[in-house]
Amino acid sequence: MNTNDETAGTPGSTVGFEADIRPLFRELDRSSMLETFDLWKYDDVVSNQDAILGHLVAGSMPCDGPWPQSHIALLRRWIDDGSQP
Ligand code: HEM
Numbered sequence: 001m002n003t004n005d006e007t008a009g010t011p012g013s014t015v016g017f018e019a020d021i022r023p024l025f026r027e028l029d030r031s032s033m034l035e036t037f038d039l040w041k042y043d044d045v046v047s048n049q050d051a052i053l054g055h056l057v058a059g060s061m062p063c064d065g066p067w068p069q070s071h072i073a074l075l076r077r078w079i080d081d082g083s084q085p
Pocket residue numbers: 025028029032033036048051052055056061062063064
């Protein structure tokens with residue numbers, strides 16, 4: 001498990017999509033990306049998780065400003081833990 005960033009949720013607890021990841025995506029994010037995938041839908045996010053993480057790390061998404069490192073660390077931990085629902 002990636003515990004490098006202590007702000008990424010509670011250390012030791014499992015990161016889940018519904019509880020921890022979905023709330024990171026704003027209504028604007030969802031509506032902007034809806035033609036490509038639904039950021040509020042578990043299956044869509046899992047299917048595109050590498051591209052999503054890549055854009056967030058690069059700072060090219062969201063289009064109106066990069067995510068804080070704490071958000072990115074949490075998403076990375078979620079993926080590292082096997083993308084739990
Ligand atoms: C956390 C929020 C967001 C994530 C994770 C995200 C993720 C992505 C990803 C992975 C792609 C590439 C899709 C592909 O090539 O199949 C993409 C493309 C795009 N996104 Fe987002 N997006 C987010 C928010 C936004 C917002 C807020 C806007 C603008 C209002 C936006 C506008 C676009 C546009 C115009 C493209 C197509 C052009 C491009 O690839 O740069 N996205 N996004």
